[in-house]
Amino acid sequence: MTRPVDIPTLVEQARRGAPRAVARLISMVEDAHPALREVMAALAPYSGHAHIIGITGSPGVGKSTSTNALVTALRRRDLRVGVLAVDPSSPFSGGALLGDRIRMTDHVLDPRVYIRSMASRGHLGGLSWTTPQALRVLDAAGCDVVLVETVGVGQSEVEIVGLADTTVVLLAPGMGDGIQAAKAGILEIGDVFVVNKADRDGADNTVRDIRHMISLGDRTEPGLWRPPVVKTVASRDEGVDEVVEALDKHLTWMKDKGELRARRLRRAADEIEAIVIKSLRERMGDLRGEHGVDTLAAAVVDGEQDSYSAADQILADLT
Ligand code: GDP
Numbered sequence: 001m002t003r004p005v006d007i008p009t010l011v012e013q014a015r016r017g018a019p020r021a022v023a024r025l026i027s028m029v030e031d032a033h034p035a036l037r038e039v040m041a042a043l044a045p046y047s048g049h050a051h052i053i054g055i056t057g058s059p060g061v062g063k064s065t066s067t068n069a070l071v072t073a074l075r076r077r078d079l080r081v082g083v084l085a086v087d088p089s090s091p092f093s094g095g096a097l098l099g100d101r102i103r104m105t106d107h108v109l110d111p112r113v114y115i116r117s118m119a120s121r122g123h124l125g126g127l128s129w130t131t132p133q134a135l136r137v138l139d140a141a142g143c144d145v146v147l148v149e150t151v152g153v154g155q156s157e158v159e160i161v162g163l164a165d166t167t168v169v170l171l172a173p174g175m176g177d178g179i180q181a182a183k184a185g186i187l188e189i190g191d192v193f194v195v196n197k198a199d200r201d202g203a204d205n206t207v208r209d210i211r212h213m214i215s216l217g218d219r220t221e222p223g224l225w226r227p228p229v230v231k232t233v234a235s236r237d238e239g240v241d242e243v244v245e246a247l248d249k250h251l252t253w254m255k256d257k258g259e260l261r262a263r264r265l266r267r268a269a270d271e272i273e274a275i276v277i278k279s280l281r282e283r284m285g286d287l288r289g290e291h292g293v294d295t296l297a298a299a300v301v302d303g304e305q306d307s308y309s310a311a312d313q314i315l316a317d318l319t
Pocket of ligand 1: 057059060062063064065198199232234236
């Protein structure tokens, strides 16, 4: 049994920025709490303020160091910042993970910085509905910027793109030259490219490679966004203000071109679809007896029925 929650009070506290209330609401998202529907209804009028920035790149490239440095740079501008580390490969519930990550401890005592990690495995279409809902909590809590970082390895690099307004692709010399980047499909997804570890040999070559690959792409026409390539040494806080400037420029460009709304529309559509599919699957699991999927599966195996007609029968029962 989940204990009853006073949603209006919790939402009000979160809106005033109370860290515990924010954390509680994100846990409710992670747990697919039954009252989530009520939470989202209460938060709906307060969303759309935050600039959502996705940070992606191979493990070891400096994502968490860069996230930490970006938080510092954003705080210098007196912005309220949220950090959501999403681990699509981990079944473990969040909270502890990022707290353990030493490089983020610079900000744990800052009341205007919210740091949370969240696992989404185990939920059907997990990333596509849990992440936007957790982001909505941080947005409604008054964050000006929310950084979404994928942790863990996997196919999440490209998946994260649909979740952000602006996507930052992080590379490092020798790890992600242009060819590799092109192969990984990340050239298309980056709005801002950052070559981190610029204190190492080969950084300028990596920058040149990426610029070259971008120039070969289809983003060179006038009016289109030409992704900037910025060099950083995240561990020494170098170049990070330039990244923030590039992010600002991208936000302004998106607003001017209607792209911000277009991206948010796509995101909302994906979220709705994920919720529909989740709900259909739950209701399908509730069907019993001759209408149940087990009975129909047996009929298909025994050759009494084909799988399309079985699916039609379930769809008819659900609608
Ligand atoms: P992540 O796996 O992408 O999150 O990468 P981390 O942020 O954990 O960084 C991986 C390693 O690279 C750590 O040992 C960092 O201290 C180091 N690192 C991060 N940024 C830089 C940098 O700009 N220069 C150098 N030399 N090392 C860095």
